[in-house]
Amino acid sequence: MPLTPADxxxxxxxxxxxxxxxxxxxxxxxxxDLVEDTLAELEDEKEELRSQLESGASAAPAAExxxxxxxxxxxxxxxxxxxxxxxxxxxxxxxxxxxRVKDLELQLKNAQTAARAAEERATKAERAAADAQKAxxxxxxxxxxxxxxxxxxxxxxDGTASAETHMQAARVLSLAQEMADxxxxxxxxxxxxxxxxxxxxxxxxxxxxxxxxQSQLADAKQRSGKQLAEAKQTSEKLLADARQQSDTLVGDxxxxxxxxxxxxxxxxxxxxxxxxxxxxxxxxxxxxxHTEIMATIKKQQTTLEGRIDELRTYEREYRTRLKTFLESQxxxxxxxxxxxxxxxxxxxxxxx
Numbered sequence: 001m002p003l004t005p006a007d008x009x010x011x012x013x014x015x016x017x018x019x020x021x022x023x024x025x026x027x028x029x030x031x032x033d034l035v036e037d038t039l040a041e042l043e044d045e046k047e048e049l050r051s052q053l054e055s056g057a058s059a060a061p062a063a064e065x066x067x068x069x070x071x072x073x074x075x076x077x078x079x080x081x082x083x084x085x086x087x088x089x090x091x092x093x094x095x096x097x098x099x100r101v102k103d104l105e106l107q108l109k110n111a112q113t114a115a116r117a118a119e120e121r122a123t124k125a126e127r128a129a130a131d132a133q134k135a136x137x138x139x140x141x142x143x144x145x146x147x148x149x150x151x152x153x154x155x156x157x158d159g160t161a162s163a164e165t166h167m168q169a170a171r172v173l174s175l176a177q178e179m180a181d182x183x184x185x186x187x188x189x190x191x192x193x194x195x196x197x198x199x200x201x202x203x204x205x206x207x208x209x210x211x212x213x214q215s216q217l218a219d220a221k222q223r224s225g226k227q228l229a230e231a232k233q234t235s236e237k238l239l240a241d242a243r244q245q246s247d248t249l250v251g252d253x254x255x256x257x258x259x260x261x262x263x264x265x266x267x268x269x270x271x272x273x274x275x276x277x278x279x280x281x282x283x284x285x286x287x288x289x290h291t292e293i294m295a296t297i298k299k300q301q302t303t304l305e306g307r308i309d310e311l312r313t314y315e316r317e318y319r320t321r322l323k324t325f326l327e328s329q330x331x332x333x334x335x336x337x338x339x340x341x342x343x344x345x346x347x348x349x350x351x352x
Contacts, residue, residue: 035275042268053257083238090231
């Protein structure tokens with residue numbers, strides 16, 4: 001049970017038995033032990049407040065070094081929500097930028113695939129032109145053989161060769177050569193046109209994909225940089241606000257701790273003074289009562305001594321009277337050796 005100033009003020013000790021000085025020693029010792037325990041509790045409270053003050057002062061640099069996460073925890077909910085929204089927005093922007101980059105890489109890959117397909121088509125066209133040229137050459141070689149065979153077959157049938165047959169064979173050979181040259185030229189021209197068109201389309205697709213990719217990548221980087229800058233600015237602002245609020249809280253805590261420490265010290269000193277005053281008052285009261293009791297005892301002692309003197313005087317007188325009476329009785333007994341003394345005649349005198 002803690003000791004209060006009212007307890008110190010209203011404390012009352014029982015009186016010791018007559019003949020002993022002061023108050024009951026056990027009760028006084030218990031009260032002083034209670035005062036000592038209360039003072040020890042007050043000292044412990046002062047030490048605890050001092051340690052809280054020191055820990056609050058040492059927590060300020062640590063609060064500044066914790067970063068944006070600790071800053072967000074020390075700010076109000078609105079600032080924390082804005083910081084979270086900014087961080088989420090930056091993360092979403094970064095995710096969108098990464099997705100866009102992957103999309104552009106896929107488009108570039110598709111464009112490269114289309115270019116390779118166009119090159120394959122051009123290669124096929126060149127191969128087709130080569131096959132056509134080869135077929136034309138084979139046709140040119142086969143036409144004279146056919147005409148020669150026809151010319152050889154005609155004399156076998158008719159038995160004679162004519163100039164008209166030779167002229168016809170020459171015209172057929174010339175027409176076949178002209179047709180073969182024309183087909184070869186057309187095939188080469190078509191192959192070159194297809195190859196040029198495929199290469200142009202592939203280069204155009206590749207350039208368009210590269211341009212689109214570079215543009216979108218630059219746009220994504222710009223937006224990502226802007227969002228990162230905004231997030232960094234918001235984080236720095238939140239950190240500055242958190243530091244300011246932390247400094248304010250530390251200052252308030254230090255001021256409150258100083259106030260509590262001063263109040264506790266004043267209360268402790270007041271209780272100590274009250275206890276000392278109460279102890280002094282109790283001691284003075286005990287001395288006064290001791291003096292009164294000793295005076296009473298002295299007075300009673302004087303009275304008793306007077307009474308004792310009276311009793312001693314009475315005792316001497318009584319002894320003398322008793323001795324005289326006994327001597328008279330003895331003389332009477334001696335004179336009356338045969339008669340017994342009458343008990344009714346014995347007179348011991350009146351006691352005062």
